[in-house]
Amino acid sequence: METNYTTDGMVKKNYRCSLLGHRFVETKKVNNHFSEFECKTCKMQVTNDMRGEKITLTSKLKDINETLFYLNLKKQFLSKFYFRKD
Template identity: 70%
Template sequence: MKINYLTQGLVKKNYICSLFGHQYVEIKTVNAHFKEFECKNCRMQATNDSVGQKIKLTSELKDINETLFYLYLKRQFLAKFYFEKKEQ
C-alpha cells in the first residue's frame, strides 16, 4: 500500500520550507538598507544583516529595526521642513 503524505496532511508547512527553501515576502521597509521579510508558508520573519544576508528576526533585532525606522522618519521630516535649500 502506497501512502501519500501530502494528501493526508502529515507534511507540515515547515517541512515544505526545509525541502524547498523559504519563500520570503517583504512586509516592511525600515530604510534604504534594511527590510523585514516573512515566509509565505511558515510565517517565519527575517531581516537583513549588515552584509545583506537574511537572518531570523529576534525581539532584539525587531527593536533595533523600529528605532532605525523612527530615526529615518525623523531625518526625512527635518530635511523636508527645516533644512530646505533656498533659491537664489
C-alpha cells in the same frame, strides 16, 4: 518492525520550506539598507544583517529595526521642512 519516517521527525511540519526553500515577502522597509521579511508558507520572520544576509528576527533585532525606522522618519521630516533649499 517497520519504521514510519514521517513520525520520526524526518519530515518537518513545514516540509515545503525545508525542501524547496522559503518564499520571503517584504513586510516592512526599515530604511534603504534594512528590511523585514516573512515567509508566505511558514510565517517565519527574518531581517537582513549588515552583510545583506537574512537572519531570524529576534525581539532585540525588532527593537533595533523600529528605532532605525523612526530615526529615518525623523531625518526625512527634518530634511523636508527645516532644511529646504528653495
